[in-house]
Amino acid sequence: MRKIKIIVNICAAVMLCLAFAVNLRFLTVRQHWYELGRNNYSQYLKILNTKYAGAFIIGQPGLCEFERFLGPTHKPPLKFSGIFSGWSTFSPLFYKQINKIGAQTGAEVFDKILDRNDVYFFYRKEGIRHILNYLKKEKFDLCKDYYVHPVEIFDESKMICLYQFSKNPSVDKMHSKFNRLCETKQLKQWSKHLENPSITLDYFPEILKPSKLEWRYNKVFAATDKNTIALEVKLDFTIENPFDMCIVNISGYKDNSLLRGFGWRIPAQAGRNIFIGKIKIIDNVTRYRVTMRILNSARNKININAFEAYTLEKATTHTFKNKNGYNFTGLVGKSNHLSLVCNIERKKITNFKRLRTELHVQTKPAKIDNNVEAELLLDNNVVWRSPLFKLKKAVNLDISLKPLKIKSIDNMVIRFKSYKNSSSNPDKIMTHKNISPTVDLSIKYIELF
Amino acid sequence: MNIKIFRFDMFIVSAAYMLVLCIFFNPAYGTSDVPHVIRHANEGFIVYVSHHFLSYLIYFLNNCLPSNLWYAALTYIATVISMTMNLSVFKHYINDYRYFIIFILVYFLYLSMFILEIQFTQTSILIGISSVLAFAHLYKNNAITFEKAALLGLFMASSVLFRVRGFEAIIAIIFPLLLIIASSDVIDLRKSKITRKALSLKWSFLLILLIPSLLIYGYDFIYKEYFSSPQYRQWHEFNKLRTDIHGNPTARLNVDNQDMYDNTGWSPDDYENLRYWFFIDENIYNIKSLSKFHAVAKRPDYRAPIASIVDVFKEYPQFMILFAALLLLNACQGKKAVILSSTIFLYALAVAALLHAYIRFPLRLGYPMFFSFSLILFYLHFGLKADNAENKNHC
Numbered sequence: 001m002r003k004i005k006i007i008v009n010i011c012a013a014v015m016l017c018l019a020f021a022v023n024l025r026f027l028t029v030r031q032h033w034y035e036l037g038r039n040n041y042s043q044y045l046k047i048l049n050t051k052y053a054g055a056f057i058i059g060q061p062g063l064c065e066f067e068r069f070l071g072p073t074h075k076p077p078l079k080f081s082g083i084f085s086g087w088s089t090f091s092p093l094f095y096k097q098i099n100k101i102g103a104q105t106g107a108e109v110f111d112k113i114l115d116r117n118d119v120y121f122f123y124r125k126e127g128i129r130h131i132l133n134y135l136k137k138e139k140f141d142l143c144k145d146y147y148v149h150p151v152e153i154f155d156e157s158k159m160i161c162l163y164q165f166s167k168n169p170s171v172d173k174m175h176s177k178f179n180r181l182c183e184t185k186q187l188k189q190w191s192k193h194l195e196n197p198s199i200t201l202d203y204f205p206e207i208l209k210p211s212k213l214e215w216r217y218n219k220v221f222a223a224t225d226k227n228t229i230a231l232e233v234k235l236d237f238t239i240e241n242p243f244d245m246c247i248v249n250i251s252g253y254k255d256n257s258l259l260r261g262f263g264w265r266i267p268a269q270a271g272r273n274i275f276i277g278k279i280k281i282i283d284n285v286t287r288y289r290v291t292m293r294i295l296n297s298a299r300n301k302i303n304i305n306a307f308e309a310y311t312l313e314k315a316t317t318h319t320f321k322n323k324n325g326y327n328f329t330g331l332v333g334k335s336n337h338l339s340l341v342c343n344i345e346r347k348k349i350t351n352f353k354r355l356r357t358e359l360h361v362q363t364k365p366a367k368i369d370n371n372v373e374a375e376l377l378l379d380n381n382v383v384w385r386s387p388l389f390k391l392k393k394a395v396n397l398d399i400s401l402k403p404l405k406i407k408s409i410d411n412m413v414i415r416f417k418s419y420k421n422s423s424s425n426p427d428k429i430m431t432h433k434n435i436s437p438t439v440d441l442s443i444k445y446i447e448l449f
Numbered sequence: 450m451n452i453k454i455f456r457f458d459m460f461i462v463s464a465a466y467m468l469v470l471c472i473f474f475n476p477a478y479g480t481s482d483v484p485h486v487i488r489h490a491n492e493g494f495i496v497y498v499s500h501h502f503l504s505y506l507i508y509f510l511n512n513c514l515p516s517n518l519w520y521a522a523l524t525y526i527a528t529v530i531s532m533t534m535n536l537s538v539f540k541h542y543i544n545d546y547r548y549f550i551i552f553i554l555v556y557f558l559y560l561s562m563f564i565l566e567i568q569f570t571q572t573s574i575l576i577g578i579s580s581v582l583a584f585a586h587l588y589k590n591n592a593i594t595f596e597k598a599a600l601l602g603l604f605m606a607s608s609v610l611f612r613v614r615g616f617e618a619i620i621a622i623i624f625p626l627l628l629i630i631a632s633s634d635v636i637d638l639r640k641s642k643i644t645r646k647a648l649s650l651k652w653s654f655l656l657i658l659l660i661p662s663l664l665i666y667g668y669d670f671i672y673k674e675y676f677s678s679p680q681y682r683q684w685h686e687f688n689k690l691r692t693d694i695h696g697n698p699t700a701r702l703n704v705d706n707q708d709m710y711d712n713t714g715w716s717p718d719d720y721e722n723l724r725y726w727f728f729i730d731e732n733i734y735n736i737k738s739l740s741k742f743h744a745v746a747k748r749p750d751y752r753a754p755i756a757s758i759v760d761v762f763k764e765y766p767q768f769m770i771l772f773a774a775l776l777l778l779n780a781c782q783g784k785k786a787v788i789l790s791s792t793i794f795l796y797a798l799a800v801a802a803l804l805h806a807y808i809r810f811p812l813r814l815g816y817p818m819f820f821s822f823s824l825i826l827f828y829l830h831f832g833l834k835a836d837n838a839e840n841k842n843h844c
Binding site (some may be wrong): 005008009011012013015016018019020022023024026027030031034035037038060061062065066067068069070071072073074075084085086087088089090091092093095096105106107109126127130131133134137138 | 471474475476477478480481482483484485487488489492494496516517518520521522551554555558559561562565566567678680681683684687688691692695716718719721722725726727728729730731732733766767768770771773774775777778780781
């Protein structure tokens, strides 16, 4: 009996030690997390107090409570006012705060702030999306001419920014202007760091010391081929223990616009980890940005063996082009519609993905009704349509052919619809003599991997 | 024997430990709710989480001497008193310094969370459990007096100041302890060890312990429901409905609930905005629409607590291992100790699983709750050990 008691006591002691160790680790990890938060938030506050003193800042719940991380011993001097929402939304304090901008109710807040240039949103990107969802549904007429763009970036990986609504920023043609987050300032900063066009990132064995709690790797590089369609990122690292978090993000840009972003949260095991992430298609991208962020609150020694990004396959582009482009000569009239046919060189291609072309229709003035609708057909598939007057200046077409599943093309047709019945100008005549469209055609195709 | 629940030497140890932590580490607020409470209090507004007495006290102190430290200072004073009371109680039972050092190491480590991360819910629960343990200690040793019970009652009532609904958690935690005390009294009565009159006197002390908290809790409820400003009352009513959504399993379950969308008139985007804390428009989010939400909202079914037990084990491994160690230690004290400690452990698990499944079980509630249950198990172990030693001496 005495022996059993001793064994039980030893087991209890071991478990007590284990519980002690587990809780010690739990508290240490939390302390590191707070330490990181404290460093970040003191920086955020410093910027807000110096550059945005006197501004009105609407903060995302859980993000704008600077005091949380700074703690009771540090009184943050807030030199700006604002709404700090969350569960205090609709509280008497909330109404006192919004009265400062002249709003009596929460529903009026956006009516009052959009024209003010001293109102900012201290938000994460996904938080701004919630605001945009709300505005699109409830305040569309009010907000349709406004754009959101970050004026100050605090944390790129978490996309914590100071956003502002304003009119007339650069418009991204590819997206609905309201949804677009035009990150103009950010891109200007990135352009400065733009390095030699290269797809391969640095190779490095690099050892991160255990004291390094947060490690970031940022690289901006230009795409060598505008038609790059697949990018692979390989990260090879060795760690002693699993750490908190490793995130790899890749963003693709065209000119000043973020086209797409891809992110991976990497599950890390103790020992060697090889992570490979693939982006299947980023079309039109001229610049990539790769970010890797490691949060190492467990104080690991991390050995980065390699971190590289490279293209998997390049897209092949076929260009069909005569000396002066293609001329449409054959005029075919069918009932109300008249078509101009252009035979092009036949080429058998397994999968057409995209048609990029410049289409230019020259017409003799006053002979043609400008409201005639012109359609572009590839082997009897309508791929594009537009009023004729839009084609008088050369138009760049970029059309996805994927849904049409075209195997090969023999001819291209421009069909003009309803010219005879045009009520606005029935006397105008269309013949191939007074229309001369030219087309520069390039078709990109890829094999899906 | 002089029974003390506030030893000066333990006070010095507690205060020194707290100071060391505050000097060598940077304390922070445990959740972003605390800055909200402080902002409201500094501007003279009350909030539903803390008692309005505390809000006005901070407002008054802040006006007299503007400082961000008042809230933390009040929290730390309450924490040091609680630590002193706990250590005084356990020092009474643990005479061997080696055991006491082991206990104090474990105790201080687990308690560090309360100092390094200031949070009203955990402070409230710590105050409550410390008062009840001190009361149980005095009660068990027949050293309870009217003054001591009243003082402990007043201290326990201060837990309601920090977090009004913390009192509900304290009652849930101390329920098995009160049941053990009451049942042992009834057994003593049957064995004629005490008279009915003596029993009713002892139980009246229990009422004295609870009455101040009940009064302060009730007063806050009545004040906020009926006597506060109409604007506050409207917010309060809205918040009661909102808190049943945020952080609750209900929020996730209703993402695809078409009945809810039909009933409230919300779009999926509206509901997502609410879930992610963007609900600035009174025309969309109001008492009426939230009531309509709750009328048709899907709730977790009866299987949810079973899955929650696994989550509780995963989220609180440090306490599960500690409980296992304490169960083993109690196993050495005989059958009675095994039954009592395993009942308390199962009760703790059941409460945690039910909260996790149907309401919510965040760290700020789970950590102090399990900490309290582990203190009760420690108390049971050392109390029963002392009893067994005393019985052996008598034999």
